[in-house]
Amino acid sequence: MAKLYFRYGVMGSSKTANALMVRYNYEERGQEALLVKPELDQRDGARFVASRAGLTHPCIYFTDLRKMTPAQLHAYACVIVDEAQFLTREEVRYLTDLVDEQNIPVICYGLRTDFKGELFPGSQELLACADIIEEVKTICWCGKKATFNARFDARGVVLKEGEQVVLGANDRYIGLCRKHWKEGNLGPQ
Ligand SMILES: [Zn+2]
Numbered sequence: 001m002a003k004l005y006f007r008y009g010v011m012g013s014s015k016t017a018n019a020l021m022v023r024y025n026y027e028e029r030g031q032e033a034l035l036v037k038p039e040l041d042q043r044d045g046a047r048f049v050a051s052r053a054g055l056t057h058p059c060i061y062f063t064d065l066r067k068m069t070p071a072q073l074h075a076y077a078c079v080i081v082d083e084a085q086f087l088t089r090e091e092v093r094y095l096t097d098l099v100d101e102q103n104i105p106v107i108c109y110g111l112r113t114d115f116k117g118e119l120f121p122g123s124q125e126l127l128a129c130a131d132i133i134e135e136v137k138t139i140c141w142c143g144k145k146a147t148f149n150a151r152f153d154a155r156g157v158v159l160k161e162g163e164q165v166v167l168g169a170n171d172r173y174i175g176l177c178r179k180h181w182k183e184g185n186l187g188p189q
Helices: 015-028 062-066 089-102 121-129 178-183
Strands: 004-008 033-037 048-050 056-058 078-081 106-110 132-135 148-152 173-176
Touching (some): 004 015, 004 121, 089 106, 089 121, 106 121
Parallel strands (some): 004 106, 078 106
């Protein structure tokens, strides 16, 4: 039976590199995995997924996925969704249908919580619905596991207020342990 996976981690935990490697592993075995991202996330350009380490691959938008017929979907051994925190609850429910009705495995990568420490709606639904929940780990500057995302401004000041979604990468966000996230402590550098 196919399963729905949610692999979560903080900013900078190599989730996208992980997603791209999984896609490549399918290719090596002579199978194709379909790479998908929410249309909201256009940091890497349209219909493209890029990791910090330099891996890139074309993808489709979630809205494209929704238009595919079962026959088109079955050309793929697996569906891989990057930045899954930006999905709506209803879109996550659609993914459970792909798993349950089409028997296609779906692997979602995303953040668990936003810069305020609150669940993204997509992540909340994935935590509720996924068959397998796994953590993609990385460390805070202090060496402890990073579990929270800090947003900071150009002066390096940690922000506690603002919109849930402000797109950015290493220049806006950093993964911290809970203690240093609460303190707003970005470390000695
Ligand atoms: Zn720390």
